[in-house]
Amino acid sequence: MHIVEHLIGGAWAAGSDASTVIDPRDGRPVTTAPAAAPHEVAAAVAAARAAQPAWAATAPAARADALRAAANAVEHATGALARTMAAEMGKPEAEAAASIAAGVGTLRQYAELGPLHGGRTLAGDPGALDLMVPEPRGVVAAITPWNDPVAVSCGLLGAALATGNTVVYKPSERAPATGWQLTALLAPHLPPGVLSMLAGAAATGAALAESAVDVVAHVGSTATGRAIAAAAARTGAKVLLENGGSDPLIVDAGVDPAWAAAQAALGVFANAGQVCVAVERIYVHGDVAEEFLTALVKEAAAFEIGPLVDVRHRIAVHGQVVDALDRGATLLAGGVVPEGPGAWYPPTVLSGCTDEMRVVESETFGPVAPVVTVASFDEGLRRASRSPFGLAATVLTGSMSRAHRAWQQLETGTVKINAVFGGAPGGAAHPRRGSGQGFGYGPELLDEMTATKVVHLEAPPGGW
Numbered sequence: 366m367h368i369v370e371h372l373i374g375g376a377w378a379a380g381s382d383a384s385t386v387i388d389p390r391d392g393r394p395v396t397t398a399p400a401a402a403p404h405e406v407a408a409a410v411a412a413a414r415a416a417q418p419a420w421a422a423t424a425p426a427a428r429a430d431a432l433r434a435a436a437n438a439v440e441h442a443t444g445a446l447a448r449t450m451a452a453e454m455g456k457p458e459a460e461a462a463a464s465i466a467a468g469v470g471t472l473r474q475y476a477e478l479g480p481l482h483g484g485r486t487l488a489g490d491p492g493a494l495d496l497m498v499p500e501p502r503g504v505v506a507a508i509t510p511w512n513d514p515v516a517v518s519c520g521l522l523g524a525a526l527a528t529g530n531t532v533v534y535k536p537s538e539r540a541p542a543t544g545w546q547l548t549a550l551l552a553p554h555l556p557p558g559v560l561s562m563l564a565g566a567a568a569t570g571a572a573l574a575e576s577a578v579d580v581v582a583h584v585g586s587t588a589t590g591r592a593i594a595a596a597a598a599r600t601g602a603k604v605l606l607e608n609g610g611s612d613p614l615i616v617d618a619g620v621d622p623a624w625a626a627a628q629a630a631l632g633v634f635a636n637a638g639q640v641c642v643a644v645e646r647i648y649v650h651g652d653v654a655e656e657f658l659t660a661l662v663k664e665a666a667a668f669e670i671g672p673l674v675d676v677r678h679r680i681a682v683h684g685q686v687v688d689a690l691d692r693g694a695t696l697l698a699g700g701v702v703p704e705g706p707g708a709w710y711p712p713t714v715l716s717g718c719t720d721e722m723r724v725v726e727s728e729t730f731g732p733v734a735p736v737v738t739v740a741s742f743d744e745g746l747r748r749a750s751r752s753p754f755g756l757a758a759t760v761l762t763g764s765m766s767r768a769h770r771a772w773q774q775l776e777t778g779t780v781k782i783n784a785v786f787g788g789a790p791g792g793a794a795h796p797r798r799g800s801g802q803g804f805g806y807g808p809e810l811l812d813e814m815t816a817t818k819v820v821h822l823e824a825p826p827g828g829w
């Protein structure tokens with residue numbers, strides 16, 4: 366059993382108001398974690414504020430060295446960290462290790478990019494010097510989710526620390542020991558107060574979002590993102606939001622239905638559907654719908670997945686499936702809550718879905734494939750864009766002109782053609798609508814974590 370503590374200004378503290386995390390694989394308790402109260406939030410923010418000037422004054426190359434040493438420590442601890450992650454949120458250990466490797470890679474990238482993140486000179490009067498200089502924003506609150514807890518945290522923490530900010534980190538209450546172990550690996554490489562960590566749930570997150578920080582960076586659900594944006598509007602903090610999605614997959618006529626079904630299965634069922642860019646709704650052309658559905662049912666039967674994060678989430682996922690069935694969808698696979706401990710839920714396929722069903726309209730975040738049959742590619746494109754979200758979309762088509770039209774017309778931050786996952790390193794998009802705002806990834810995250818100062822320097826009268 367992990368016993369999580371807060372890290373406040375370089376000192377570990379037991380905290381109070383503890384709650385228990387249950388292993389979603391077998392229902393056993395795995396972690397107990399405290400919840401930081403407002404005075405602990407204030408203490409962590411004050412420590413971050415106090416540590417910030419010296420960290421900002423540290424040479425970027427020295428900050429990068431610290432990040433590299435921290436990345437090495439995380440890499441060496443991959444096995445233990447993956448076991449904790451698997452026990453808290455159900456990701457199979459090998460997949461957890463792969464996502465930790467991604468996090469380590471991100472820390473190293475920001476260690477390399479931090480010292481290269483400069484401003485520019487301006488073409489002003491030759492007798493003057495005109496510069497645009499990026500400066501750290503100050504104190505960054507990093508509030509993160511459970512579904513990819515190490516990789517997401519490494520991104521926000523790496524970019525914030527590389528650019529001279531100090532950080533108050535609040536990992537998800539559904540994976541607190543994962544966040545606590547990650548902090549324990551990173552913090553020894555940083556001066557006290559540069560990285561603090563607070564355990565706790567929504568109330569702790571809300572107290573942090575309302576506190577005197579300069580940036581609130583949140584990766585999580587749309588509802589939380591909106592609450593954070595409202596809180597930050599009162600304090601003036603900059604807000605960075607990477608939030609929920611309901612990503613469409615459009616399957617064109619003329620594609621190989623078996624290949625399309627394999628792509629759909631990967632997009633829907635990977636990490637038991639608990640991926641921000643999971644495929645959440647499928648618009649399939651009537652010409653291939655029947656063969657596609659037959660192949661997708663086969664894929665569902667063969668796909669091995671871990672459990673959902675917890676029973677509370679399973680109730681929400683299953684509720685959407687029941688709602689769809691009540692409204693006339695047909696269950697082709699899964700859709701039944703299994704007996705026994707844990708939070709397992711089978712790969713599920715629904716046909717005959719409509720846009721009004723919650724499983725199509727909202728984010729499901731589970732292994733559920735709601736399939737809508739459309740009469741044309743254009744109808745699929747239109748309906749795909751009609752969404753309160755705008756994170757990502759995938760199109761499967763053999764037509765270059767339709768592929769081209771799709772990426773131009775889809776109102777999402779990311780568009781993928783003929784592959785549900787993939788993309789070059791460093792890709793960062795602006796999510797649209799309820800999916801968030803700002804760059805949450807890539808080199809551009811360094812821009813978000815800094816504020817630009819314009820400097821105009823003239824010689825004093827009489828010359829230099």
Ligand code: NAD
Nearest residue numbers: 509510511536537566567570571585586589607608609641
């Ligand atoms: P969540 O928003 O419920 O929780 C995320 C974090 O926010 C947690 O640390 C939580 O304690 C905190 N929080 C909750 N209420 C808060 C409040 N009122 N004020 C401040 N903080 C608060 O999200 P989750 O369930 O942990 O994660 C799943 C969601 O994250 C999904 O919607 C998924 O799409 C999204 N996600 C998005 C991306 C992306 O890059 N767009 C990546 C991963 C996950």
